[in-house]
Amino acid sequence: MSDTTKNANESKKTSRFDPNFTQNVINAIGPKCDDRTREIFSSLITHLHDFAREVELTTEEWMAGVKFVNWIGQISTPQRNEAHRMSDVLGLESLVDEMAHAQMSEAGDIPTSSAILGPFWSPRAPFRDNGDTIIRSPHEGLVTLMKGKVLDSVTKKPIVNAVVDIWQASSNGKYDFQDPDNQEDNNLRGKFRTNENGDYWFYCLRPTAYSLPTDGPAGAIFKLLDRHPFRPAHIHLMITADNYKGCVTQIFPKDDPYIATDTVFAVKDDLVVDFVPFEDGKAVRKLELDLSLAPKDQPAKGDPTPSTA
């Protein structure tokens, strides 16, 4: 018996309402539907109906939900993905991210943890040379020298030619394409290749905490649930290398007040880092951070483990 069938049966036992209704909706799925789609929608329909039954959702509440779902798409634009944001606010992207990327290692060889991509990554970020700065427009932040190595999580050896793709909001809490009047294209974005010793280094900003936009559905949820809209300050990183599993992640300054209550639930312990005072004529902070990638053949946490029976 599949999990979905089991759930549907459990609902049957406890519900005061038509015990066959959910199974009837699932049974409407036709024979040409592929197995994975059938699995996903059977589970989705079961949980949607169980949710409605569990809280005995009223007509008015359902209708409020209908309006809310329409609002999500209506406020979205090519520069604003509110469905993405809504799924972040409900923890869904972090959960999917954990299932996709959490790595397992018998020997304790733990690569850098992943964190959600978020809606602000750009496929068009330029390559820049090590030692260059991603700061291209005026700001009020603390210039930071960020440096480290990219390492193999198993052998601990440096990875040559790994790509560190970094993006961050400016000191006003906005990314370049949210803020075209103040920031030039690709401000605070760049890709860097590790050298023959696996080293990368560049100048960026100590990141600044910011509020998610509160003028749409996500803002309505924050108000409704009495939650704050802040993300802790963070820098986004996407680290890739041939023959290694890529890592999409974020790093957070350890003294940020929102570390424990990130409104998109993306903080993990090994992603909390220390920006220390420093002076080299360009920067006033330094962040030293080695990044660790798992070889492509290492099993993922979500992979089935061999049976010992």
Place this chain on the structure above:
Amino acid sequence: MSDTTKNANESKKTSRFDPNFTQNVINAIGPKCDDRTREIFSSLITHLHDFAREVELTTEEWMAGVKFVNWIGQISTPQRNEAHRMSDVLGLESLVDEMAHAQMSEAGDIPTSSAILGPFWSPRAPFRDNGDTIIRSPHEGLVTLMKGKVLDSVTKKPIVNAVVDIWQASSNGKYDFQDPDNQEDNNLRGKFRTNENGDYWFYCLRPTAYSLPTDGPAGAIFKLLDRHPFRPAHIHLMITADNYKGCVTQIFPKDDPYIATDTVFAVKDDLVVDFVPFEDGKAVRKLELDLSLAPKDQPAKGDPTPSTA
């Protein structure tokens, strides 16, 4: 222990992933959130996460869902409510409707069953006189005399001054505001008051089966799930009277091919009716249908039953 807490605990036992994640998201709800909102969102977050864990939703599948949710709002207009349609296609409106309106009667005094409102009811439908026709524009349908009484479901006595609000699609499957080139405003809509004997009568069309619009998210779901997009032919009715619980419902011709597979799951046995051949110089079909309303003080099926312990 509440249902939500229990579900979260069950997830903990079976998940290979962070066992505290869902509870952390629920715990982010602040102290000023009202109890009902907390109940709804705790259950919603639990079921959303349990769904994702149960099917081990991939990043690509999640991202497809994000795009899909945005599409729902983007295609919606004042004349097109795709979130409403989507919730119908997944059975949610029929489920909420059952919980809100199903009536219980120890004595077997069953009022007319409810069915979903759907997105085409209009608050502006005009009152018309008994014997009048709601057909105001050209059509290719079968003119029908519909007549009957509105009755008290307990006493079986006629209800005077009850309002029967009727709306239906034309023979091309479209409602007036979907089809302004062919149908005048309020074509195939009208409200009728029962007379001193509880009688109503008017001319309408034998309804025609139609496909839901397939050019948007609902259409994509039909294709993905190998489901047909048809509703059985139906007439919408909203029956109201002072001191009675109103009834929103639909009636379906018994020989319609989609009776068993209504794509919005709204058909109930007592709503299947017989349009019989007839001739009065105006109509070629007749439908005789008594409608039955529950007194306001009758308990609903969803109400708690007194404990016998």
